[in-house]
């Protein structure tokens with residue numbers, strides 16, 4: 001385990017997150033499933049990490065009441081599922097960045113994932129690979145603008161500046177440290193910003209840090 005990962009684990013614990021360490025993807029999947037009781041209602045955030053861990057097929061296996069955001073017949077049904085997810089027993093997601101001083105940083109477009117992280121689901125399981133760990137919140141902001149958002153914008157075909165250039169417009173404008181500075185694209189995926197520091201309700205948010213590269 002590298003020093004950054006150790007620092008993050010200790011600091012997250014101090015900030016009253018329920019913290020777990022997984023050596024690899026398989027262990028991360030096992031830990032995540034152990035935190036979800038059979039019969040629980042589950043919703044997920046859009047996440048390459050969750051895809052890579054194969055968790056969606058686990059959630060669809062009939063043991064849970066999965067609010068499947070990827071299975072919808074109309075835009076109305078899709079929106080209804082996003083709303084239902086906010087009262088799920090368990091919400092599973094990743095984080096855009098985890099700092100060595102114990103902060104989770106997430107940027108969202110629609111807002112359902114950061115809303116669930118803030119309040120609603122009884123339990124939130126956050127899974128993040130070691131590639132998401134950065135020293136400070138300032139580095140977390142830069143990570144989103146230079147790594148997470150550009151790759152997500154490409155994955156989602158958003159047609160934004162970062163999807164084409166590989167970094168946020170604010171980098172070229174010299175104001176990347178300004179959290180909310182960015183493009184004016186209708187497809188902009190950076191609209192809501194969540195900084196999770198010391199928790200008022202201890203252990204509601206479970207964080208599984210994985211000693212492997214996962215998602216972006």
Ligand code: SF4
Pocket residue numbers: 144145149150153160161162163167168169170181182183184185187188189190
């Ligand atoms: S503000 Fe726009 S250009 Fe900047 S990272 Fe977000 S989507 Fe990309």
